[in-house]
Amino acid sequence: MNIVVAMKEIPDIQQIRIRNRKPVTDDVPRTLGNIDKNALEAAVQIKEKTDSQVIVVGVGSSEVEDTFKEALAAGGDEARLVVWDGELESSQSAQLLAALITKIDSVGLILFGEGSGDNYSSQVGSRVAQILGLPQVGYVNRIEIEGSTARVTRSLEDCEQDLEVALPAVIMVSSDINTARIPSVTQILKAGKKPKEVLAANELGVAIPAAQVETISNLAPEMERRQISVKTISDLVKALADEGFGGGR
Amino acid sequence: MDFNLSKEEILIQKMARDYAEQAILPVADQIEKDNRVPDDIMAGLAELDLFGMTVPEEFGGAGAGYVPYVLAMEQIARVSSGPAMIISAHNLGLGALVNFGTDEQKAKFVPQAAKGEHIAxxxxxxxxxxxxxxxxxxxxxxxxxxxxxxxxxxxxxxxxxxxxxxxxxxxxxxxxxxxxxxxxxxxxxxxxxxxxxxxxxxxxxxxxxxxxxxxxxxxxxxxxxDGYPILQYGIAFGKIGMNSVALGTTLAAFELAVKYAKEKTHRGQPIAKFQAIQMKVAEIAGIYESSRWLAYRLGFLANNTKNYREFAKEAALAKWVIARNAQEATRISMDVHGSYGLMEDYEITRIYRDAAMGPQVEGVIHMQQVILAGDILR
Missing domain, CATH: 2.40.110.10 (Butyryl-CoA Dehydrogenase, subunit A, domain 2)
Structure with missing residues (x-):
């Protein structure tokens, strides 16, 4: 069985600076999102118990091949990548990823993080399932493969739900499914030698829909200090209550 | 001249930083108190191949060379000097074995040490x-x-x-x-x-x-x-690790100063707003950058030099500058912390003590200056 893990190339969030409330992403190194790494770890753990291969797929900048070395170091066996110059909205990413996955044989499982590390729209996994006509389960924090099905646990707001889903299926994992392993020096050095295929979007033979969502503004929320001074604990309690904190009384 | 790190080097640096923060930081105070690195940390470092980074693959190492070694060691020492000191001394012994050992000696002693099962x-x-x-x-x-x-x-x-x-x-x-x-x-x-x-x-x-x-x-x-040339080799190559430890200390001093300057308030504003503090932070930043490039360059030279006399001179220069810089950076960082910096609750106290070690260990810095001057003035 091939386990496909879809990962998104994003700017390293820790290195983004905010100027005039706008994120400055110029010259920020590219990396992979943390929840995507949880999805990869889940795939590697399944691989260690079953006879399977982990294939990482992604769409990204001209640096995408370099970016995905991290995924190959952390347990991916091979990479299938598409270079796309510019912004992509979720519907476009889903079309490209679905086209990439269609080219892979014997796919038993397709894993996503529940949201990307930058926009967190949580759409792409569902869209890919829709395009490929596969069942999908989200917010998963446990996966057990049993023959041609997967038993999964979904972590919902007020309950944990156990489900059985027929394979192949699309599963979106939450960050608490595991702790992603840290690759060793040897794994990092060997990552660049693992098989990879890097395609241009027009080589996939799929029509990419025009973008339908336009980002009008992307600003950090304004933080204002209220400059409230208090002299006694009771004044502090009252001030917090006035600001809407300290409920329950 | 290319100062960019390769993707592999960036990933190794990140790997060491992640491991240091996730595994070592929670026990850093315990290491300080017990004067011992817990066994599970030693095993974790071994699993990441940090004991065999510079050893060629044919002897069971990772074959990564010295630049990734410096990058990783800096990140480990940034969080705790003890584990980095162990790796540095291990590489000193292991490096001598790899360079001067017979095939039989290498086959017998190097592979287990490269995997961290044995410590040299x-x-x-x-x-x-x-x-x-x-x-x-x-x-x-x-x-x-x-x-x-x-x-x-x-x-x-x-x-x-x-x-x-x-x-x-x-x-x-x-x-x-x-x-x-x-x-x-x-x-x-x-x-x-x-x-x-x-x-x-x-x-x-x-x-x-x-x-x-x-x-x-x-x-x-x-x-x-052959004791003397082997010793000279060891003293020169050992400085790569020692410098990396001092560099990690300098980085920690810088980060702690920046953090404290932003968090500590005086008269309603962070002390980072005061020029006296700004100048201290700028000074540490400059000190760190000068140490960093000297340390990385020494790693590069270790991979590429065939002239060990020339390398020994470069190693002596890097050692005295980086060790002294670490002391200077931690002193200024302590100034930023003010009287709180004297309290054991603050990490800067540990960093300050760590910085005092470099100038005295594996060849005092004045000896490095004598080695360097001897080469310049010969």
Whole structure:
């Protein structure tokens, strides 16, 4: 069985600076999102118990091949990548990823993080399932493969739900499914030698829909200090209550 | 001239930083208090191949070379100097074995050490000598197919761990300093309790007592009388690790100063708003950058140089500058912390003590200046 893990190339969030409330992403190194790494770890753990291969797929900048070395170091066996110059909205990413996955044989499982590390729209996994006509389960924090099905646990707001889903299926994992392993020096050095295929979007033979969502503004929320001074604990309690904190009384 | 790190180098740097923050940071205070690195941290470092980074793949290492080694060591030392000190001393002994060992010696001693199953050491210093081979008193007397070693070695890192020890003694017949590979904890080998030292807690520093220790003839490293060039090699290459530890200390001093300057308020505003603090932060930033590029460059030279005399000069220069810089950076960072910086609750106290070690260990910085000047003025 091939386990496909879809990962998104994003700017390293820790290195983004905010100027005039706008994120400055110029010259920020590219990396992979943390929840995507949880999805990869889940795939590697399944691989260690079953006879399977982990294939990482992604769409990204001209640096995408370099970016995905991290995924190959952390347990991916091979990479299938598409270079796309510019912004992509979720519907476009889903079309490209679905086209990439269609080219892979014997796919038993397709894993996503529940949201990307930058926009967190949580759409792409569902869209890919829709395009490929596969069942999908989200917010998963446990996966057990049993023959041609997967038993999964979904972590919902007020309950944990156990489900059985027929394979192949699309599963979106939450960050608490595991702790992603840290690759060793040897794994990092060997990552660049693992098989990879890097395609241009027009080589996939799929029509990419025009973008339908336009980002009008992307600003950090304004933080204002209220400059409230208090002299006694009771004044502090009252001030917090006035600001809407300290409920329950 | 390309100052960019490769993707692999960036990933190795990140790997070490992630491991240091996730695994070592939670026990950093414990390492400081116990003066010992927990076994699970040693196992974790081994699993990440951090004990065999510079060892060629054919001997079981990762074959990463010295630049990734510097990058990783800096990140480990940024969080705790003890584990970084252990790796540095291990590489000192292991490097001598890889460079001067016979194929048989390498096959016997290197693979387990490269995997971190054994921890290597390098023993030159004695109670009566720090860097002068002529003053060695440890003796090696030939007796059939083995040498009999007697003497005391002082301030030896990693000597309590199981593994190979590159040890220097005067070979009796030639009267020349000679290097031997001793298997630690063999009959006649014993160690003192660890020295209680100012900084770099976690890296054990002990004295070794050799009482009629028998070492097979095939354990002579290089040839009889080769002790001095092996020592010179070790002193030069050992500085790559020592510099990385001091660099990690400098980085920690910088980050702690920035964090404190932004968090600590005075008259309603962060002290980062005051020019006196801004100038101190700028000063540490400049010190860190000058150390960083010297340390990375020494790693690059170690990978590429064939001229060991030239490398020894570069290593001496880097050592005195980086070790002194670490002390200067931690002093200024402590100034930023003000009186709070004197309190053990604040990490800067540990960093400050760690920074005092570099200038005195593995060749005092004044000796490095004498080596450098000797080359410049010859």
């Amino acid at each position: 050491s390098f023993a030159f210093t004695e109670p009566g000598t720090g860097s002068d081979p002529k003053q060695l008193t440890t003796s090696a007397v030939r007796g059939g197919d083995h040498f009999v070693l007697n003497g005391t070695k002082r301030f030896i890192t990693n000597a309590s761990y199981k593994g190979p020890l590159v040890l220097f003694a005067i070979e009796a017949e030639s009267g020349q300093p000679t290097a031997f590979v001793v298997e630690k904890h063999c009959p006649g080998y014993s160690v003192s309790k660890p020295w209680s030292k100012l900084g770099w807690h976690g890296g054990d520093l002990v004295d070794i007592y050799l009482k009629d220790v028998q070492v097979p003839v095939e354990n002579v490293l290089g040839k009889i009388g």
